[in-house]
Amino acid sequence: xxxxxxxxxxxDPANGVDGEVRDVCLRDGKVVDDVPDHATRIDARGRVVxxxxxxxxxxxxxxxxxxxxxxxxxxxxxxxxxRTAIMxxxxxxxVPSTFVTGYRYALLGYTTVVEAATPPLAARHVxxxxxxxxMIDALFLLLMGNxxxxxxxxxxxxxxxxxxxxxxxxxxxxxxxxxxxxxxxxQWKHGNGNVxxxxxxxxxxxxxxxxxxxTGAVHALGLPHPVxxxxxxxxxxxxxxxxxxxxxxxEGRRAHLAHLQFHAYGGRPGGRxxxxxxxxxxxxxxxxxxxxxxxxxxxxxxxxxxxxxPVSAVLRDITNGKWVNADTEVETGCGxxxxxxxxxNYVHALQWGIGLELFLLSRDPWRTVLSTDHPNGGSFLSxxxxxxxxxxxxxxxxxxxxxxxxxxxxxxLLDDLDREYTLGEIAIITRAGPARLLGLEHKGHLGxxxxxxxxxxxxxxxxxxxxxxxxxxxxxxxxxxxxxxLVEALAGDLLRVDVPHDPDVEDVLRERFDEHYTVRFENYxxxxxxxxxxxxxVAARPL
Amino acid sequence: xxxxxxxPDAAGAPGPHLAxxxxxxxxxxxxxxxxxxxxxxxRLDRTCPLGDAWFADRAAPAAPAARVDGREVPLxxxxxxxxxxxxxxxxxxxxxxxxxxxxxxxxxxxxxxxIGATIDPAGPALDGASGLAFQARGASTATLGDIRDRAEVVxxxxxxxxxxxxxxxxxxxxxxxxxxxxxxxxxxxxxxxxADVFVEVPAGRDVETLWTLRAxxxxxxxxxxxxxxxxxxxxxxRGCENGAILHHVHGHVAxxxxxxxxxxxxxxxxxxxxxxxxxxxxAGAEDVLAWQxxxxxxxxxxxxxxxxxxxxxxxxxxxxxxxADAALVVGSDPLGHLPAAAAERLRAIPVVSVDxxxxxxxxxxRVAFTTAAGGVHRPGVVHRLDGVPVPLRAVLxxxxxxxxxxxxxxxxxxxxxxxxxx
Numbered sequence: 001x002x003x004x005x006x007x008x009x010x011x012d013p014a015n016g017v018d019g020e021v022r023d024v025c026l027r028d029g030k031v032v033d034d035v036p037d038h039a040t041r042i043d044a045r046g047r048v049v050x051x052x053x054x055x056x057x058x059x060x061x062x063x064x065x066x067x068x069x070x071x072x073x074x075x076x077x078x079x080x081x082x083r084t085a086i087m088x089x090x091x092x093x094x095v096p097s098t099f100v101t102g103y104r105y106a107l108l109g110y111t112t113v114v115e116a117a118t119p120p121l122a123a124r125h126v127x128x129x130x131x132x133x134x135m136i137d138a139l140f141l142l143l144m145g146n147x148x149x150x151x152x153x154x155x156x157x158x159x160x161x162x163x164x165x166x167x168x169x170x171x172x173x174x175x176x177x178x179x180x181x182x183x184x185x186x187q188w189k190h191g192n193g194n195v196x197x198x199x200x201x202x203x204x205x206x207x208x209x210x211x212x213x214x215t216g217a218v219h220a221l222g223l224p225h226p227v228x229x230x231x232x233x234x235x236x237x238x239x240x241x242x243x244x245x246x247x248x249x250x251e252g253r254r255a256h257l258a259h260l261q262f263h264a265y266g267g268r269p270g271g272r273x274x275x276x277x278x279x280x281x282x283x284x285x286x287x288x289x290x291x292x293x294x295x296x297x298x299x300x301x302x303x304x305x306x307x308x309x310p311v312s313a314v315l316r317d318i319t320n321g322k323w324v325n326a327d328t329e330v331e332t333g334c335g336x337x338x339x340x341x342x343x344x345n346y347v348h349a350l351q352w353g354i355g356l357e358l359f360l361l362s363r364d365p366w367r368t369v370l371s372t373d374h375p376n377g378g379s380f381l382s383x384x385x386x387x388x389x390x391x392x393x394x395x396x397x398x399x400x401x402x403x404x405x406x407x408x409x410x411x412x413l414l415d416d417l418d419r420e421y422t423l424g425e426i427a428i429i430t431r432a433g434p435a436r437l438l439g440l441e442h443k444g445h446l447g448x449x450x451x452x453x454x455x456x457x458x459x460x461x462x463x464x465x466x467x468x469x470x471x472x473x474x475x476x477x478x479x480x481x482x483x484x485x486l487v488e489a490l491a492g493d494l495l496r497v498d499v500p501h502d503p504d505v506e507d508v509l510r511e512r513f514d515e516h517y518t519v520r521f522e523n524y525x526x527x528x529x530x531x532x533x534x535x536x537x538v539a540a541r542p543l
Numbered sequence: 544x545x546x547x548x549x550x551p552d553a554a555g556a557p558g559p560h561l562a563x564x565x566x567x568x569x570x571x572x573x574x575x576x577x578x579x580x581x582x583x584x585x586r587l588d589r590t591c592p593l594g595d596a597w598f599a600d601r602a603a604p605a606a607p608a609a610r611v612d613g614r615e616v617p618l619x620x621x622x623x624x625x626x627x628x629x630x631x632x633x634x635x636x637x638x639x640x641x642x643x644x645x646x647x648x649x650x651x652x653x654x655x656x657x658i659g660a661t662i663d664p665a666g667p668a669l670d671g672a673s674g675l676a677f678q679a680r681g682a683s684t685a686t687l688g689d690i691r692d693r694a695e696v697v698x699x700x701x702x703x704x705x706x707x708x709x710x711x712x713x714x715x716x717x718x719x720x721x722x723x724x725x726x727x728x729x730x731x732x733x734x735x736x737x738a739d740v741f742v743e744v745p746a747g748r749d750v751e752t753l754w755t756l757r758a759x760x761x762x763x764x765x766x767x768x769x770x771x772x773x774x775x776x777x778x779x780x781r782g783c784e785n786g787a788i789l790h791h792v793h794g795h796v797a798x799x800x801x802x803x804x805x806x807x808x809x810x811x812x813x814x815x816x817x818x819x820x821x822x823x824x825x826a827g828a829e830d831v832l833a834w835q836x837x838x839x840x841x842x843x844x845x846x847x848x849x850x851x852x853x854x855x856x857x858x859x860x861x862x863x864x865x866x867a868d869a870a871l872v873v874g875s876d877p878l879g880h881l882p883a884a885a886a887e888r889l890r891a892i893p894v895v896s897v898d899x900x901x902x903x904x905x906x907x908x909r910v911a912f913t914t915a916a917g918g919v920h921r922p923g924v925v926h927r928l929d930g931v932p933v934p935l936r937a938v939l940x941x942x943x944x945x946x947x948x949x950x951x952x953x954x955x956x957x958x959x960x961x962x963x964x965x
Contacts, residue, residue, distance in 0.1 A: 063930050066834050073678055073851055076837040080848035089656050089848040091837030097849075098834045121686070124924050124932035128645060129834050189685075189693060191784035192813045313809070323806070324681040326930075327815060329688025336681070518688040518714060522561055523572045523934050528924065530646065 001477050002027045002035040008044025008456060011427040012051065014436065014445035018424040024049055026452040029477040033448050042472060042479070044456050050427045051444050052111030052453030052475065056434035057228075057258050057293045058374040059305050060101050061115050061129035061138070063122045064334045067324050068095045068303050068375075072338060075301070086489045094303045094338075094375040098132040103489070104381060106135035106480055109455030109470040112435070112443050112495070115140040116178060116228065116258065116373075117307050119328040120147075121519065123172035127531040130494060135480060137451075137536075139438075139495035141228050142168055143307050143332045144214055145179030146186040149512040151205045154213045160508055162217040166501035166540075167509060169223075171525035173496045173532050176225035176438075177218050178258075180307040181232050183207040185333040187310075194310040195232055196269075198245050207232055211249050219253045221499050222541035224439025226254035226291075234311050237267035240276035244283065252289055256437055259295020259373040260284075261355040273350060275411045277357035285363035291437050293371035296355035296386055298378030299343045299403075305376065309333035330516045341378070349404035351377075353411040359390055360419045361412070365428040366436060383430070384467035390421040391463045426467075439538060440495065452477035494532065499540035554920065555582045555940030563935045564590055565642070565823025565918050566597030567708045568928030569687075576938045584938065591709035597823075601916035606901040608943045610911045618944070625871075625895040625910045626956035629658055632869035632893075634845065637662040638858045639875025640832075641669070641822030642898075644923025644935065647946035648824070648831040651873050654954045656835070661843045661867070663858040664832060665875045666825035671791060673818050674829065674839055675853060676798035683805050685787065685815040686929045691715045693785040694815075698725045698776070700790035700801065701749060702819045705733035711789075711819070712737055725776060727752070740779075742772045749792055753800035760807050781811055788816040820928040823918075827926035862888040871895045871953075873946060876902035897949050912949045915941035923947075 003026040009019045025035040059065050069076075075093025081100045083089035090097035096104060105113055118126045118140040130138045144150060144165065153160050165177060183202035187193040198208040211229070218227040231246045233239035243263040247255075257263070266274035284290055304315055309325055312335020316323035324336040341348040355377070362368035370387075374380040389396050400408050408414060421429075435444020442451045454474040460466040473481035480488045506521075513521040526532060554560075555578065562576040571594065579585035584602055587595060609621035616624075629635055637655040640648050641664055655662040667674055676682070690697065697717060704711040717724050718737055726738040729746045744752050752773065758765045759777035780786050788805060792798050801816060808814035820826060829839035836842050836849035841856040843849070854860060858877070861867050862885035869892055878886050879902070889904075896908040899916030917923035920941035924932050944952070 061834075063830075066830055069837050070674070070677060070829075070833045070839050071681055073838055076849070076851075080850075082847040083656055083844075088653070088835070089844060090835065091849055093837075097837045121931060124934070125830070125926070125930070128649075128831075128924065128932075132649065132835060189689065189785070189813065192809070317810075322679075322681040323683075324677075325683035325809065325815070327685035327689045327693075329686045329692065516688065516692070518686070518691065519931060519933060520561075520572050523563070528922065528934065531924075 002039035003042060003474065003477065004035050004039045005042045005044050005049055005454065005456065008047045008049035009459070010049045010446065011424050012446040013424055013428045013432045015447045024446055024454060026454070026474065026477045029452050031446050031448055031450040031452055042456065046459055047471060048423060048457045048459050050455050051431045051446050051450070052455050052473065053109050054431045054434040054438070054440070054444050055110055055113040055371065055380065056369055056437060057116045057371040058113055058380060059116060059376070060113060061098065061133060062118055062126035063326065064117065064305050064336065065095060066129065067326065068305050068336045069097065071322050071324060071336060072303065087486060094301055094379045098129050099134060102134035102136055103486055106473055106475065107486060108380065108383065108468070109457070109473050110136065111453035111473070111475050112137045112440065114438065117141065117143055117180060118174065119143050119332045120168050120172050121328055121331055123174070123526050124528070124531060127173060127494070127526060131531065134489050134491055135475060137492040137495055139175035141176045141178035142172060142174040143180055144168065144177050145182035145210055146333070147331045148186060148203055149330055149509065149516055151203050151210070152512060154209055155204050157508065158213060160505055161213050162220050163501040163505035164509060165214065165217040166221055166499045167505055169497055169499055170501060173494060173526055173535065175495055175497050176223055176228055177214060178228045178230070179211065179214055180230040180332070181234065182210040184232055185307060185309055188333055189327050192310070192313065198232065198242065198249060208249050211246060215250055215253050215255060220543050222543055223497055223499065224538045224540065225437065226256050228256045228258055230258045230308065231263045234262045234308055235314065236269050237265050237271050237273035238269050239263055239265050240280060243280060247283060247287070247290065254289045257290065257292040259371065259376065260292040260358055261295045261297065261351060264354050264358065273347060275350065275354045275357060277354045278361055278412060281358055281361035284368065291367040291369070293369050294355050294358050295371055295373040295377050297341045297348065297351045298372060298382040298386060299341050299348070299352065300378060302339050302341060302378050303336065303375045304339045305336045307332045307334055309335040311335065312337050315339060329518060343403045346404045346407045349407035350410065352403060353408050353413055356389060356413060357411050360417050365425045366433045368429070369433040369437065370429040384464045387426055387467045388462070388464035391426065393418050393420050494535035496535050496537055497540055498537035554937035560938045561936055562938050563918055563933060564594040564597055565925050565935060566594040567823060568820035568825060569708050569710055569714065570823055570925055570927040570933045571710055572933050578938060582939060593709055598919060601899045601919045602939060604899065604901050604913045606905065606911065606913040608913055612909060613906070621910050621912060622952050622956055625953050626960065628869050628893045628895055628909060629871055629953060630957040630960050632658065634866055634868050635660040636858060636861055636867035636870040637873070638665065638870060638877055639873040640664045640828035641666050641825035641875065643824060643874035643946045644917040644925060645824065645827045645831055646923050647873065647917070647950060648828050650947045650950035650954065652832055652835045654871070654950055656844050657954055657957060659845045659847065661845065661856050661861055662832065663841050663856065664825065664828035665877065666820060666822060666828055667840050667857065668859060668880060669822060670818055670820045670825060671793040671798060672795045673792065673798040675795045676802045679799060680802050680806065682802055683809050683815045684817055684929070686931050687714060690787040690815065690817070694722070694787035695783040696723045696725065696779050696786040698727065698786070698788045699734060700727050700788055700792060702789065702791035703728065703732040703734045704819055705737065707821060708819055723779060725779070742776060749797040750800050753797065753804050757804050757807050760804065760811070780808055780814060784812055786812065786814040788814065789819050790816060791819045817929055824925035826928055826930050830926055830930065859885040867892060869893045871897070872904055872908070873897045873950070874899070876904045878904045878907060897946050899946070913943070914949055915943040915945045917945060921945040
């Protein structure tokens, strides 16, 4: 299939294209330099052409997401998807059913999504759901920050950590490594504790040692995406010190910080949080090896879901509503609390404001990219509104006036922070940047050889409307959305890393399996073809 | 030291095979099945009596692969008939699912979506209604390994796992010094014989007992003299760093009370609960239905999208009201466990049974497929009672199609007929 997208204003920041009117040619699922004249044409005059969106941090599949679905029938009732000739039926809300998740990402112009927190033991469940999530290429990050078998290796056989990490990735179909409150979740499973500093002892290791060892392993393995860190002390007033301590511990090695907004609070623990976004943004700006997604909160309904189970217990005591805790042997924990962010609430408005500060103070859009930590800070469906907040100063100022005054005054948002993101910058923070940070060389750009994932928007003054309803979405060279309607449902690929390991590590791990797990070592690695294919492997580049 | 392991050879090859038993919700994956030269299972290592029966029921079913009205027919004939029944039904019901693989469950939900069926797993009927309590308040839970390695106090509430999950205690390394196993039931069951503490709770007194325990745990005043055994249990639970309640409570209110107790305890210490589900893939059935529709059970797709209403769209209620005009039963024997009124109705409508076993429901069905069994003849994935996905392995060879293939073939026939009609 060949396509020529003609006459659109193209934003392809990875290739230095910033709104030039030019054609984009697609053939056999790839971007090419040219196609013959008889190729099908898509008229993009008066429209904006960008690579397909890349979501670097979302929660869309697996036991945690599914528990959240089961928890909220009231959300699904009023938001349904009828089955059609090409679409399966389903339900929406902040945690849509799998098919609806895929359709809605496509309708939003997103074609690649990261599931950011997979317990390795649940990889089959995650993969099954991803198989039922059409339209998008998906990849997942493995939770490794509270794995007691790895703790054991870090303590006694640190030279093996690197191969163990590689084994886990190869055994599950994972793409990258995620650390969530390293040590703190393990502490939670012991009588509800948590860590408060990087030097607390947890099962014979400290969060700092875990951070250092796993970061070192990811670095040495040369994974395409650096270690993806959810710092300790999420949500706690004064946690910016922990965040800065974490960054210093990384010592110049590459790292991606998840939902940075939740980790940028001043004040004293137990007291009222304040914004430390300027300090954090400053540090990030000065350290090119670091990147972050913002984790913007949006006013309205959300569902908090995290491997950081002790945080969920805190939220439980705030809402006194529904709460799920789920401990996974050896590896991790999980907490879920439905949550609503209110603009008049001091803390919620401050969180909202800190997210905006991080965006607006960012010196390098390539390294501070867009997320709401879907659905923790809000649904991915709120990205268009967030884009408008960034692009439209008048709209933002209007929203600022509605939010809790005390909270907004404690930010720098009212201090003539009048920046407006350009379309080129939006293209960076929603596709080119995330793709580069993930090491996905075929995503997030429109140069020859890139995947033919393209989104075409009508140029509209209301950026929220513009980004909410793309005119066309093309996935792998096929037009899947036309005039804002889904016209073809197709399956995406699993994107997984290819990283070799020393087979000797399997003997070391086998012993620990018999001790720690209730699933046999031989049954742990995913082998089922239906779960692993179709997939594309991205090779690691070991040092 | 490397333990010597049988190699997972091609299905049916003589010698030892790794195997997984899905005979109950525990899904023990450390089984060795030794296959004889003739291609039959000659020995099973580490199975319990339930597991032995599970393999035996599936290894060599007497029933033919496909029957219509009890008579053996070619597979295509049965598929055509099944597609005709389900394709023309105005109010089809899809039921069961807890004893088949996640792969087949996905196919069953897809088929239900295509024909606008009501779909309900058998789990809630067999294991009680903790799903509703979950929706109302949530839950705190853990996988078996964390319960084994962390729980100092393990409470078994209204369940007799020695009979229903024979390897549970072994897998949790109980009884054990330094850990306490407490059984609450109305009689001294086989499990109670293993317990450190037995607390007698009369039948039908779950809610009152749980409420008393909640008060004791919260150190609130209890009217009258608190039962000494319950006071002791409350103290043990308050005093542990990590505890677990494994249960088989029936009824919404008891399940809600149990979840409320666990939540109270979680303000003090770390306590989890888990339902001792009977079927090997009951958890998977609810998981698959939830990820595809948003709801874990009692889902009507008749309006073109999922709706749930557990009282209304539960299989027993749908049948008892006479609201189903055909049924697809997958991996389940509802004539053996549904209430009499519902079972009677099921006998009166055309039923398509897809099951690796020969069941009473299959014998009475209009169309019955006796399939290659996941875990015996086919690989597959099941979700253990704690939600952990575990692979089943093919030990024996079989020419028969599996559940998933049958369901897909029926769906394809219905889709083709739909296109033809259009």
